[in-house]
Amino acid sequence: MNKSTLYYLFFATLFIGGCSNLKYLPEGEALYVGGSVKVEDTAISKKERKNLEEQLEPLLRPKPNSSFLGLRPKLYFYNLAGEPTKDKGFRYWLRNKVGQPPVLFSQVDLAYNESILQNYAENKGYYKVRTESDSTGKSNNKKVTAEYTVRPGYRYKIKSVTFPSDTTNTLERDIAKLGRRSRLRVGQPYDLDRIKTERERIDTRLKEQGYYYFSPDYLLVQVDSTVGTKEVDLIVKVKEETPAKAKQIYTIDQITIYPNYTLSTNDTTNVFSKAVPEKYKDFTIIDTARTFDPRIYDRTLYFYKGDVYNRTDHNLSLNRLINLGTFKFVKNEFRPSDSIKNALNTTYYLTPLPKKSIRVEVLAKTNSANYTGTELNVNWSNRNTFKGAELLTLTGFGGMEVQVSGQNKGYNVFRFGGEASLVWPRFIGPFKMESGEGFVPKTRALLGFEHQERQRLYTLNTFRGSFGYLWKENARKEHQLNVTEITYVTSGNVTQEYQDQIDGVPAQPDGTPAIPGNQALQRVIDKQLIFGPTYSYTYTNTMQKRKRNTIYYKGSLDLSATIAGLAMGGDKNDPKEILGVPFSQFARMEHEFRHYLKLGKDSQLASRIIAGVGVPYGNSDQMPFIKQFFIGGTNSIRAFRARSIGPGTFYEETPQNSFLPDQSGDLKLELNTEYRAKLFSIVHGAIFVDAGNIWLMNKDDQRPGAEFTGNFYEQLAVGTGAGLRLDLSLLVLRLDLAFPIRKPYLPEGNRWVLDQIQFGDRGWRKENLVFNLAIGYPF
Structure with a gap:
């Protein structure tokens, strides 16, 4: 088949696919295939017009059917499925889950879209905006597009920004101090979204200073467009109807914790009425079962009695409770104190996860070496081992990988083993360390064993142990330091076939060619003892979905036997041993x-x-x-x-039916x-x-x-x-x-x-x- 034929087939497919969709349209209807926005005005630059067009076009509604290379596959599947006779089955799934109904031009409200475009442009500072719309299409192909023309005129800029000047009023004085870092700057274009962002910024800063009941809705930004040619004055004010409690700074009074709260026991007055409250420092703990050691709250909560309320400590306390990994639901309430003026009583409602759980995983896998296998993992967890939210995990695993094709069959892999891990939600050591923001620092101890058998070759037994710390500076930066990590590997059941690959085999009288030796294979079965510290640092901002560019970085450092080597004078020509095994350096x-x-x-x-x-x-x-x-x-x-x-x-050229190292x-x-x-x-x-x-x-x-x-x-x-x-x-x-x-x-x-x-x-x-x-x- 030559290239010309392929081209004809390609374009015929496009044409037939498009026609097959159009024939299902209702009588007198046309398929809406999209809209475009053109900004026409010599008062603004070409770059500004292009930017405005890119902002306006996504506002058009409705969205046309999605297309790919001129085809509309979702619409095609919708029509292909036809009208299903019941609300289930393949046809229903194909039509409603994979397919997409046609977007008809009769669904397009041109006047509505004009108003949306005009409002958006005006909110960006383009006053006296004019918009027009028109539709284009051919009656023979039943496809219609909508075209919008926007003439925005000059864009207004900020001439001045005025913050409250009443220094006798505490709230207005605190707002005035925030003007130094305002996002409203003289000379900037007027932008309603920027004004909303500024109101939210001010509210966020006030929450840090104790204004618990304040809201962005209590702020008014007046706009005066009469002050000059295409300029506006912005005046930031507190609305007169702002309630008195929103103008007050609040402190923390009583702190009450319900560690065994459930949704079915939301009436805490009756359910916990017989419980004897336990006092620990500034906390009142109502826990009939005494499930948790009270010290976990002292390590987790940021609020103490007499503290000025701030939103950061509010959120960090919740985050740290969640990051303990012990609670399924965490919420808290703030209510005015009955005994202290301008104070808040805070109550934490904590719903624990099941203390003990077991999870079974069955995995199937295949890889590029023609291995196909399965793996079984069984994990048992105790989330509150010593009543301090410690996590004990016992894991058992086993699996096999079998070569199902290729010339090197029979070298199957079988493995089994176990692991015990204990994590404390705090640092354990001779010195004090803190983890940033709402993240709980952790100490982890681990012991593990794995037995691996490579059929026709050898077996390996690996023993591992480690003790270290895991902490985060913030949501982006994470550190992991293993003070010590020990690995001991020993081999057994080394076959003659594998040993021959190491030593080499001379040519045989029957004409079998010689097999050269490969000493590199010896290192696989040598006893190995590795011990020393390891450290890794991770940075990522991939959780910021709105960013166009995001990154992930992980760096790790592994040192083995540095101190032992210096102390014992390790030398590769005369290697030193521990328990009869040369240690790696x-x-x-x-x-x-x-x-x-x-x-x-x-x-x-x-x-x-x-x-x-x-x-x-x-x-x-x-x-x-x-x-x-x-x-x-x-x-x-x-x-x-x-x-x-x-x-x-x-x-490495390997003989047929030999393993691939x-x-x-x-x-x-x-x-x-x-x-x-x-x-x-x-x-x-x-x-x-x-x-x-x-x-x-x-x-x-x-x-x-x-x-x-x-x-x-x-x-x-x-x-x-x-x-x-x-x-x-x-x-x-x-x-x-x-x-x-x-x-x-x-x-x-x-x-x-x-x-x-x-x-x-x-x-x-x-x-x-x-x-x-x-x-x-x-x-």
Whole structure:
């Protein structure tokens, strides 16, 4: 099929799709396909006209049916389903969930849209705005658009801003002090939204000073447009009808806590009438079961008796109670005190989560190494272990991964293990530390064990333990410091097949070729003892949905046996041992940076850079295997099998029916970028490009080309592909199909393989196409 035929088919599809939608329109109706706004006025600049058009066009109602490349797939599915006979079934789902009814031109109110555009322009300072509208369309295709013309004239600017000047009135005096940081500035264009924002700013600041009953509605900003040519004076006033209590500063009187409150017991007077109140510092606790140690309230609540009310402490107290992870619902009330004038009694109603719970998870997974498997996780939790909101979690897990296809079958993986974790909602240590804002600092202790069996190869037993702290400065910045983290790995059941891969096998008389040895495989089964502090810092503002650019950064530092190595004089030529095991000594650092660029309502460009380096020293001449870097796979470079790239240009030819060893390195560089867009309903699409590689710090004669050099950028693997994401609310199911376009192990000058792409060739597809099924986004 030649290109011309493809073009004809493409445009015929567009035409037929459009016509098939139009034939279902009611008699005499036309399909509304959108509106446009044109700003015409020589009094304002071209840039200003364009900005105003971009602001006005989204205000038009109704919105036309969504389209893609001229097609309206939702409308097509709506018409395809027809009128369902009942309110369920496939046809009902296709019509009402996937489809979208036609937006008819008869639903468009031109005069209403004119008034909306005029009001918006006037609220932005363009007085004496004139608007016009017209419709255009052809009777033969039943499509109509609406065109609006706006002539705004000059924009008024602020000449002066006046705040209250009555210094004898406490409220007005406090408002006047806030004028120094006003968002209303002389010379700025008049903007009603900015005025509303200023009222809210003033209210927020007054709440910090104790004006609990104040509201933005009690503020009036008068506008005087007679003071000059296209200028206005703004006068900030307190409305005369403002109630007296809104003008008063309030303090905190009694603080009452109900730790076992439920919605069914909202009448606290009767339910808790027989309870004996417990006094602890400034708190009155009504807890018949004495569920919690009262000290948790002292660590959590910011208010104390006699404090001036402020909104920050109000919100931080609620946030910290929620972040304890013990309460299902948290609310509080403020009421005027009966005994103290201008004081508030505050009551906290806390509904606990079930103290003990069990959760069972069953997972299914597949990866690019042709492994398919399942995993079972059982988690038991106690959310109030020692009555101080401590969280004890016991986890048991088991799973298997089986190679269902490919030439390297039979090397299945089985694993099981357990973990015990205890989290205290406070710092435990010889010194005092504070966590910022509404976040509770945490201390965490962990013990874990995992047994892994790789059939026909070896088994590994891993023991882990750690003790450390987790705290947040604010919603964007998080720190995690493990004062000590200990990992001990030992192997067993090493098969002769695996040992032969390490030692090498000479050529056999029957003509079987020799297998060269690979000492790098020995490190996988060597005993490993790693201990030392780890630290990570995370910054993110991705929760700010309105920002066009958001970022995520995580940096980590891992130090092993630094003090022990200095004390014992560790030397790689004469390694020191603890309990008969040489301990690892290294420094490892990794940085991950992500950037998200919002391109539209339902589309964005997501990018990521990962850079890491590990340096062995002292007692070690190489990084332990479990602390090295790996690359490739479902969440990495998706066009290559997991852990199959590198290091460097090294490529290990494996005999048929032999296992594929995991490749590891001391340095890592990875770059990813992905365009994401919503297609329809729960279906999202993505197009991506991944690149990267790993390298060794030192030369390895058995892995030529693996060491890091100045031309590392010429050794990057590159892959590309496309995928679908099914957003099921509770989880995102991701399906990616990728293929390599640059293979670093090929001879220099032949590494780009774009000219070899042949989707129609079965052999090429089998060798290059990689399917990834995963849960969640890769980054």
